[in-house]
Amino acid sequence: MLEQKLIGVVTSINSAGLSVLLDGNITSLNRDLNGKTYFIGQLSTYVLIPMGNLVIVGMCSELKKEDVTINGSPTQRYLMLVTLVGTVKGGKYERGVSNYPTVDTPVYIAEDADLAVAFSVYQRYGFSVGNLSLFETQRAYLDANKFFGKHIAVLGSSGSGKSCTVASILQKVAPYPDTNIIILDIHNEYAKAFEGKCNHIAIADFELPYWLMNFEELRETFIDENDENAASQITVFKDLIVGSKKGKNPEMSSIITVDTPVYFDLAEVRARMQYLDTEKITAGLSIPKEGPFYGKFTRFLVRLDGKLNDPRYGFVFRPKTYIKSSTMIEFLSKILGADGSAQVTILDLSGVPFDVVNTIVSLLARMIFDFNFWNSNRRDFPILLVFEEAHNYLPSTGVGAGSGAARRTVERIAKEGRKYGVSCMVVSQRPVEVSETILSQCNNFVILRLTNPLDQNYVRKLVPDSFVGLVDVLPALRQGEALIVGDAISMPLRVQIDYPNPEPDSADIKFYEKWKKSEARTKINEVVDRWWKQEKV
Ligand SMILES: Nc1ncnc2c1ncn2[C@@H]1O[C@H](COP(=O)(O)OP(=O)(O)OP(=O)(O)O)[C@@H](O)[C@H]1O
Ligand SMILES: [Mg+2]
DSSP, X not given: OOGGGEEEEEEEEXXXXXXXXXXXXXXXXXXXXXXXXXXXXXXXXXXXXXXXXXXXEEEEEEEEEEEEEETTEEEEEEEEEEEEEEEEETTEEEESOSSOOOTTOEEEEOXXXXXXXXXXXXXXXXXXXXXXXXXXXXXXXXXXXXXXXXEEEEEOOTTSSHHHHHHHHHHHHTTSTTOOXXXXXXXXXXXXXXXXXXXXXEGGGSOOOGGGSOHHHHHHHHOOTTSTTHHHHHHHHHHHHHHHHHHHOGGGTTTOOTTSOOOOOHHHXXXXXXXXXXXXXXXXXXXXXXXXXXXXSHHHHHHHHHHHTOGGGHHHXXXXXXXXXXXXXXXXXXXXXXXXXXXXXXXXXXXSOHHHHHHHHHXXXXXXXXXXXXXXXXXXXXXXXXXXXXGGTSBSSOOSTTOHHHHHHHXXXXXXXXXXTEEEEEEESOGGGBOHHHHHTEEEEEEOOOOOHHHHHHHHHHSOXXXXXXXXXXXXXXXXXXXXXXXXXXXXXXEEEOOOSSOOSOOOOOHHHHHHSOOOOOOHHHHHHHHHHTOOO
16 A cells, blocks of 8 residues: 555454554645545545455544554654544445454554445445545435335434435435335425426325224323223223224124224214213112213313314314225325325324324324235335424433324334334434334434534434444534435445425525515514414415
């Protein structure tokens, strides 16, 4: 290897990586090689450590000045910490390192040409998400099967470019004939990015009939676990649902359980609960006696009526189209396209009342998971589920009322989805607040600028041990620049993600530009009117 590329020697080695003592003659931390300036010790730059017929590739994760004693005299030298990422053998690059260098092994700068072999490992898939930040002409190639086939986390502070990254990545696969992507879009940002080429469903104008909910979702919606009568409410509610399901679907009555997604009449169940709540037993008694559930369902009924009579929940509790079990086929065909033909479906949750977002997410995600669970053709029908703003409904500790169903559903998908061809992309600005079970099942992390130290530390725990040093680069990333770590790439990569075209409806609002112009068209009466009618724009 060229002497001009030599920068130092290995001084110690442990499971996290190597320490490299830089040569004493290195005073300025850059070097010109073949017409390009290479920065020595810059975070996430690469080095080479030749060992016999192998070349080990490492990545700089820290640079510091240390007092060292050379030939008996104390002196200050640069010490570089290096994470080992892969090995080049016989012109071929492999992830990981099996032969470790020893102390005193020389360390060299990696030139673009040295790394071409590593960067092109996955070129054959033809799937690339952007340019490498440190090698502007190099594309970042990923193994697309591994990337989409295992779960993905897209993390970064607000405004770091997550929505643009998700749009950009998905736009690359959206045109394929059999792509199946379903985006749970909390702020209705994505329709613009897939304009005219997606199956856009505004959930609040659609119908998500209550009878598709499983009992856990129904219970979470209607029963207050802190009510002293919650246990009786649960038992009776469950029995009455099973009874109504059997009554409405007599041909299936022998196979029906409380969770079978068939039609039942909520009004009928309600009427029965009300009857029990006010029941007085007179038969054979001179003074009527209160029934066993007398007064025990009053609060339940108030809660239920509150939901049933609220027009905002009409799309769930007062379905007009989906009022027979057989309409479940139409329902699924809307979401997946006729026989699964939709490539990108955007489930726009922007108009959904906040307090039912959880239940709705749980219902939608579960329906899709269960669909592939029962689909004998699932291996040919893999589905990617995208959860935007996941911290809102997939919380890390969901003990509060109404917050558990979505988390439990998605945790199950995170654990079992791979077997059934359902994969998740979890997008969040607050990784600390997202279920650890879900994030720890992710195999690939696309991490954009992350400024909060708590979140950085959390990410440090999530990524494989040897890459923790790289987390230090996160606060310094540009908009749309990501550190990609995971098994779909040849080594951790710093990538400037391609700008999506078209972009999602998430652009920064230009406060200063807007303030300078006098074209404000805000009419307060119109805003108030929409507020009353709950018409979100
Ligand atoms: N790849 C990119 N290259 C250049 N600029 C980008 C890129 N991606 C995003 N940006 C800029 O960053 C802004 C914010 O992006 P985006 O809405 O995707 O952020 P976000 O992380 O989703 O934010 P939030 O957490 O608030 O939803 C965009 O308006 C765009 O100008
Ligand atoms: Mg966003």
